[in-house]
Amino acid sequence: MKNKLIMLLCFIPILLLSGCLETKPIERLAIINARGIDLLAEGLIDTTLVMFQFDTQSPDISKIASGSGKTIKEARYDANTKTSFTLTPGQIRLELYGKDVAEKGIISYLNTLVRDARTSDRVLLAITDSSAKEIITQGQQATNINVGLFMSGLIKQKIENDSIPKPELYDFTHAFFEKGQDPVLPLISSAEGTPALSSMAMFKDDVYVGKLSLDQAILINMFLKTIHSTPFDIGVDAKPLEKYLQNFLSGQDNETIQLNGKVIKGRTNTKIVDPKQLKFQTDVTIQMNLLELSRELDLANEEVTSTLEEQIEKQVKKQYEELLTQTQKMKADPFGYGEIYRINKNNGELKRDQWHELYPEIDVDYKVDVKIVEYGTIR
């Protein structure tokens, strides 16, 4: 009996103490799902928050609030003074940085995200080509749905078919801290008010240094991982294929043939040929389906297919080389050649910034192998 009493006394606190915690009823919360960060003069940070607010009196649940402060948290509290709801950052899906911030470096803002255990590591990062505030406020008017979800949707669909390297917080910080690699992020611009994913932003460490196209994003992603079912467009030289053209089926007479296909499986394998001379060799293997041709070819003929494959190989090799020289000019390595270099160094160490000096010197031999697996129902 006495024992039971003691047990009871132990369990009463268990039942009651849970009431001592801070309560967060959803009707009184504003759940932030996207945040834009811009710089004002004098080091002030301007944040624009897109949030859900489950207000019974208003039919529109998406709201925008903004505030400024010296730190991101201070800016959030400032924004909070302008809303009647408690702003909660636990569900932020997208962080959008204005161009000014990106050009100064964003790692200090990311540290805030990592330090706070309550933000997810799966936050998507992106930058804009104007100010984040502009994109968000204009976008909210133009899209009619929650612009935070709209923009993260833009990026997510590209990630799902492997068209761009994953721009989550974890991936960015990983590439940032990796001494032989630099991060890339999607760049969102405004197309008549509606936000659109227009290109990729190349970073040197955490500083935005230049634009890359979305086609190049596929090449980078194929380097970083094996890609599957990725839409793929490429233009090949028409001349070597001239004699196989079915002219009566093709309309315009162009120098190039535009191809559209789907990469079933694309991957690369890189090895270092000569560590001293910084010579690398990258083997690219692409298996693809052909979906559309701007000029019809007699694809049933094996000779035609292999000539076409050869032309695509040539083109991919050229694109890779262009991408390499372009990034070498920026002194930023999106591929991670520096990591391969580090592994093959004697002590396995690479100093910060050392690779930025060496990267422009490297020489890569791309060996591309393209296989067309299927070409649809038309022969």
Place this chain on the structure above:
Amino acid sequence: MEINLNIKPNLQIRSFYLFFVIVSIQIGVGIMGVPRIIFEASGRDAWISVILAFLYIVLLLSVMFLILKPYDNADIFGIQIDIFGNWIGKLLGTIYIAYFVLNLFTVLITYIEVVTIFIFPDLNNFFMAILLVALILYSTIGGIRVIIGVCFLFFILSHWLVLLLAQPIWEMDWSHFQPMFQSSLTELLEGARQTAYTFSGIELLFLLYPFVQNKKSVKLPVYLGALWSALLVMAATVVVTGFFTPEEIKAREWSVLGLYKIQSFSFVERFDYIVVAEWMMVTLPNMILCSWAVIYGIKRLYKIPQKTTLYVLVSLLAIASIFTKEHYVIQALINFSAKLGFWIIYIYPFLLLILVYVKKRIFQNKGAVNHEK
């Protein structure tokens, strides 16, 4: 005080359960942060340090069995009194118990700190401590067989967390391990030494041994338990090294919990919350076993009833937790516990082994067959 114990059959346990006991007491809060500590010492080759630590533990366990072997059914308290006499033996026994108290307390406050940082920033330490302590009290009061049962159940209920590591493994960067074998032997050994706090707990064998029913088959479950713990720590270290860059590892206090921040399911967006809550099932058996060791030890040495000690112990724990809110205090306690544990658990048994066999030799020469005086 009796050196050898006569345990009633209804309190005896089957040796098979020692596997769960060893894993439960070794794996607690230590594993959450240990990859960083090992990595700071031995860098990319941190995983080799874990293997070294495991080999050392196997050696240690065989030494412990050798110490227990000459006695019929003794525990560490009895053996110490047999070797050092009543006074010094009791003093050493008290140090042993004090170490268990310290260990128990560090586990409790570390877990509370993790909950505070990950889930409830405004959580009051004292309330959280009371909640946990109530559970400890409830299980420990049930006696040794209930405690073993709790270990067994929570082992099964918490091990699914390992499966969640699949996602970070998928995204691992194997280049983080290359080039291999670059750390020097001293660095590797230093790394192995850093696992002292995480792998501590095997000293419980010294207390539980008399309770084991079938002593002939006691070794295998114990070795397997140590192997299992080592594999878990190994997995944690390998995944953390591959998943985070060196700077990120050094920056993260609980790198293993960081691994759980990337899982996301359609039904639970933030899985790390669940993992932190679930971690209670990892730490609870740990705390229960420690508190059992304390109350049992005090009963053995001073004949104070177990329940009295238990109530005093849990109240002291709850009250002391009020004063340890700061991270630095907690870290200092853990470091102290790790240092003390290093000498008590990892070095002392070797000394004891020598003394036990020297004494046995002397008595054999005098013709004494029996240790009981």
